[in-house]
Amino acid sequence: MTTKLTQRRGHENERESVTRRIAFAGDPNVGKTTVAALVAARLAERTRVEVTGEATELVPSREASTDDALGIEWAVEDCPPGVEAIGARAERLDTVFVVTTPETLESALRYERCASQHDVECFLVVNRFDELARDRLRTFDGPTLAEYFYEKERISTAIGNGCVPELSARAVEAILIEALQSERQEPKRALEALERGNQSIVNTELEDREKADSLIDSFGAAGYTAAYFECNCHNHDGHVLARRQLP
Structure with a gap:
């Protein structure tokens, strides 16, 4: 599904901006709202984010003072429990993340089928993960895994206190990467894909964080927006992701 285009009025003139719309779906009591809030809170540190659903009790919609997210704004929907939630909002979604626990892993298949029927990209997020479930997760034939979160007392304590748990950015941003561009490419191929117009967003892996700034500069010199x-x-x-500007 292609990224939706929305109109947002700036201070001096009206500009066209890209909004990436993602949703978190799943059965009751799997921690769906927790995951949605974690992602929304991280996004709010990078760009403008609109939040809907129960996650708004933890993270309200926010205007960011900086843009560190490729010039892309985000809408995060914390869906009501149940597969039906995907179909009810499919037309406005780019990506849905199905949240399960190790015990409810098989439920992801129902959500994946529904997302596929509506042509919505679908990924898996496993909450309350433990190492005993690693082999099962590795062989699970379902949605591609975007991320998993270990069960930690400080997460449940924070949610119980009405706060977003404090996790490192690297524990959350894999979800953003998958929503933007799941295909990984070498920098040269990524630049070629942008120049040829084959892809609007490209994704390159970096073994060393110190190489990020030079790669971002390289994309910038070629006329593209990039972020780490x-x-x-x-x-x-x-990862460094880069995108073509809107015409």
Whole structure:
């Protein structure tokens, strides 16, 4: 599904801006609102974000004073429990993240089928993860895994106090990366894809964080917007994503 275009009025004139619309769906009591709030809170540090659903009790919609997210604004929907929530809002979604626990992993298949029927990209987020579930998750034939969150007392305590848990950016930003561009490319191929117009957003992995600034500068010199995103992967530090500007 293509990114939706919305109109937003600036201080001096009206400009066209890209809004990426993502939703978090899942069965009751899997921590869906917790995950949605974690993502929305991180986005609010980088750009403008609109939040709907129960997650608004933890993270209200916010205007950011800086733009560190490729010039993309976000809408985060914390869906009501149940598969039907996807179909009810499919026309306005780019990506849906199905939240499960290790015990409810199979439920993701129902959500994946519904998302596929509505041509909405679908990924998996596993909440309350523990190492005993790693082998099962590795062999699970369902939505592509975007991220998992370990069960931690400080997370449940923060939510119980009406606060967003404090986690490192690398524990959250993998979800943003998947929503923007899941395909990884070498920098040269990524630049070629932008120049040829094959992709509007490209994703490159970096083994070393120190290389990020030079790669961002390279994309910038070619006329593209780029930003660095952290991730939890063991074999590299993070990603630089770049995008073509709107015409």
